[in-house]
Amino acid sequence: MFKKILIANRGEIAVRIIRACRELGVRTVAVFSQPDRDALHAQIADEAICIGPAATKDSYNNIAAILSACEITGAEALHPGFGFLSENAAFARMCGRCGVTFIGPKPESIELMGDKATAKETMKKAGVPVVPGSDGVVESLEDAKAVAKEIGYPVMVKASAGGGGRGIRFVGSEAELEGAFTAAKQEALTFFANGDVYIEKFIVGPRHIEVQILADRFGNVVHLGERDCSMQRRNQKVLEESPSPAPFMTGELRERMGQAACAAAKACGYENAGTVEFLVDEQGNFYFMEMNTRVQVEHPVSELVSGVDIVRRQILIAAGHKLPYTQADIQLKGHAIECRINAENPALGFRPCPGTIEALHMPGGPGVRIDSAIYQGYTITPYYDSMIAKLIVYAPTRKEAILKMRWALAEFLVEGVDTNIEFQLNLVKDPDFEAGSFDIGFLDRKNFAHQ
Structure with a gap:
């Protein structure tokens, strides 16, 4: 069993992980941004270290700062919780390179399932039912129209690297497709730095x-x-x-x-x-x-x-x-x-x-x-x-x-x-x-x- 785990998160999930570690007799390290100095997770962990200012890119999404905190405190493992870097394959891989165990799946699994279009193809091969739609990423508006016509409206345009309801657009007819396609790609690019989208059939009342x-x-x-x-x-x-x-x-x-x-x-x-x-x-x-x-x-x-x-x-x-x-x-x-x-x-x-x-x-x-x-x-x-x-x-x-x-x-x-x-x-x-x-x-x- 690990002797010390760093929790790369905040709020209730950080507290939840700290409590699980206590029951296992494992010491904990909390990381916190400057506004979170008085946060509960920073107070109840065995150690706490500030990793940057309020902006998530400078703190809870700051890979260098978090891995430095592991090195400074001697944490052998890291639990990412949910959100932030929890589904970042590059982060999980970097943890391994730094000798820190990432408490989660292998980077390859994160990459495979993180790309929604690739994940869908993997599930089809495994015999898991999938929603009818495009075979992977849809590159152009013309391709989008062809796929939507084949599977029938209404359809959904979805960000391939999406989550949290971002990069998703409902399309009821071909007249709506161009605007929805463009908007979904732009939102996906903004939030996930990946503008790829795919199309699938809209399931009524699921x-x-x-x-x-x-x-x-x-x-x-x-x-x-x-x-x-x-x-x-x-x-x-x-x-x-x-x-x-x-x-x-x-x-x-x-x-x-x-x-x-x-x-x-x-x-x-x-x-x-x-x-x-x-x-x-x-x-x-x-x-x-x-x-x-x-x-x-x-x-x-x-x-x-x-x-x-x-x-x-x-x-x-x-x-x-x-x-x-x-x-x-x-x-x-x-x-x-x-x-x-x-x-x-x-x-x-x-x-x-x-x-x-x-x-x-x-x-x-x-x-x-x-x-x-x-x-x-x-x-x-x-x-x-x-x-x-x-x-x-x-x-x-x-x-x-x-x-x-x-x-x-x-x-x-x-x-x-x-x-x-x-x-x-x-x-x-x-x-x-x-x-x-x-x-x-x-x-x-x-x-x-x-x-």
Whole structure:
């Protein structure tokens, strides 16, 4: 086992990783930007080192500064968390060259799955269902028109190196294609320094279902069931749950999706934790969308229903440990729901709301978990993501989990900044949500911000 791990991240995920390290008896190093000097992760780690000013390019995305911090502190391994450099193959490769173990997949797997067009081709060869679309990157508008005509409108233009809802455009007809094609390429170039795009069929009324996998270096792969991530606003997840509600999700569909996710991991020689994301239509047909080569924001719901500590297992896999269980050993029980608590004003178009937390009360009790890095007096800066906490509940049934989430949200108090707590409460009180009657466009049709 490693003696010291550096966490190349901030916020609640940095705190989560530090806690996993403590349970393994591993010392931790936190890195922080100048505005994050008083952040919780910098306070509770065994060591903390400043890596630059507020701008992410000068701090949390500064490879030289982070690897220098490893060298200065003697950290043997590095956990990237999610976001920032977590899916940067060049960074993972540089860690290896510097003698630092990257707690995540091999750089080759990150590269393979990071390019959405190449990933799609890899999945097709592995027998994993994919959304009908272009064979790889679409180079020109003329090619885009030909592909769209062949598969039929509506279609989606997507950034090949994209993520987080960036570089995506819906196209309902050929008249809209040129503008969408140009806009998607420009946004992809701006956010990912890669203007490549591909085209795929727009699946009407799907659900966004993802499968959590774990893979060791000995070729063993297991899945921890699925998460329903259909509650999205502008392609950003708001609420996640595991398992996906019946009657939409059946045991037979879950088994097929789990097998496909494991096949996807094996097809790219995957190691460590990862998530295979699918679109599932109303008939139960599922299509590979992408693979996230890192721990996910919503990993706690899978931990609660499977009983597996995913972050702890990430560290053990990176240290060379074999998975201690087979698929038959994974027993999924109960229901878990996660609400992302953001410092934002839903009534004002979800405008971020930085500021100082003047008063704070977080709910607790059996089956209530909070992953967060905030505290009373903490100042939320305008430089980073607006998520300030994840509220997760667990209960034997979905109905009980919804009831538990309702009172937990009602008890959650944050004063000094606006939050989306009321928005989340309106969501979990909605009869259609309670009935499990929704798809990926659910939040676009509802108006929970003004209830």
